[in-house]
Amino acid sequence: MLKLVNLNYGYTDGANRRSILQDCSYTFEDGRFYTILGPSGSGKTTLLSILAGLDSAESGEVWYNGEQITANRLYHYRRNQIGIVFQQYNLINYLTGIENVELAMTETDNAMPKNRREIAYALLEKVGIVRSKAERPISKLSGGEQQRIAIARALAANVDLIFADEPTGNLDTATEQEIIRIFRQLAEEFGKTVIVVTHSETVSQFSDERVLLENGQLRRLSPAAEAITA
Numbered sequence: 001m002l003k004l005v006n007l008n009y010g011y012t013d014g015a016n017r018r019s020i021l022q023d024c025s026y027t028f029e030d031g032r033f034y035t036i037l038g039p040s041g042s043g044k045t046t047l048l049s050i051l052a053g054l055d056s057a058e059s060g061e062v063w064y065n066g067e068q069i070t071a072n073r074l075y076h077y078r079r080n081q082i083g084i085v086f087q088q089y090n091l092i093n094y095l096t097g098i099e100n101v102e103l104a105m106t107e108t109d110n111a112m113p114k115n116r117r118e119i120a121y122a123l124l125e126k127v128g129i130v131r132s133k134a135e136r137p138i139s140k141l142s143g144g145e146q147q148r149i150a151i152a153r154a155l156a157a158n159v160d161l162i163f164a165d166e167p168t169g170n171l172d173t174a175t176e177q178e179i180i181r182i183f184r185q186l187a188e189e190f191g192k193t194v195i196v197v198t199h200s201e202t203v204s205q206f207s208d209e210r211v212l213l214e215n216g217q218l219r220r221l222s223p224a225a226e227a228i229t230a
């Protein structure tokens with residue numbers, strides 16, 4: 001379970017103080033697929049950065065699996081407990097897909113099997129990347145293929161919590177559907193918690209829970225399509 005308690009975050013813009021998160025609290029349960037929605041500039045990426053340990057709130061607490069993610073736990077949390085998927089994929093372009101995933105397996109303290117390459121192929125197969133594609137340099141792959149590899153890379157350290165920021169922002173509708181199917185499967189079949197920031201109605205429709213970030217706070221949207229002002 002990922003729990004946020006009274007998070008506050010703001011910045012100064014000239015003489016003005018702007019608040020992005022205001023006593024923001026929420027609980028994300030294990031094994032569910034969440035989407036975070038909200039108007040442009042409402043702070044979704046900022047919130048995700050805080051949840052993924054890339055930025056820190058000014059006050060408040062983040063708890064994961066009963067442990068508070070304090071400054072001295074951040075390194076462990078980022079390295080061993082979470083994976084992140086970005087809109088721009090952020091893969092290493094001169095390496096192949098399989099090398100990107102294998103490299104991620106060396107960047108964790110979690111126990112990794114000796115046959116890393118085989119496990120990496122299996123992980124890529126799970127997200128629909130066959131061997132011939134896994135062995136191509138990233139620069140020779142489509143955006144959809146790169147995003148699948150980025151998802152496999154995020155899972156490589158055997159983590160249970162995946163964050164994604166606009167993961168389908170650069171993809172066409174058919175490819176978006178494929179990525180949604182992968183996220184659904186990760187939650188349903190493999191018990192992963194998937195938290196996705198998105199403007200896409202399609203992605204949000206297929207999530208287990210839609211959460212709106214508005215006026216610095218998160219609130220659950222009712223399952224029946226509530227109008228979104230994103």
Ligand SMILES: Nc1ncnc2c1ncn2[C@@H]1O[C@H](COP(=O)(O)OP(=O)(O)OP(=O)(O)O)[C@@H](O)[C@H]1O
Nearest residue numbers: 010011012020038039040041042043044045046047
């Ligand atoms: N440290 C900072 N200094 C100045 N401005 C900041 C800082 N952090 C965030 N902002 C501003 O806070 C607002 C929220 O940004 P954020 O990217 O989190 O919003 P968002 O909801 O993800 O937006 P979008 O949907 O357009 O991607 C933006 O106006 C951004 O420019």
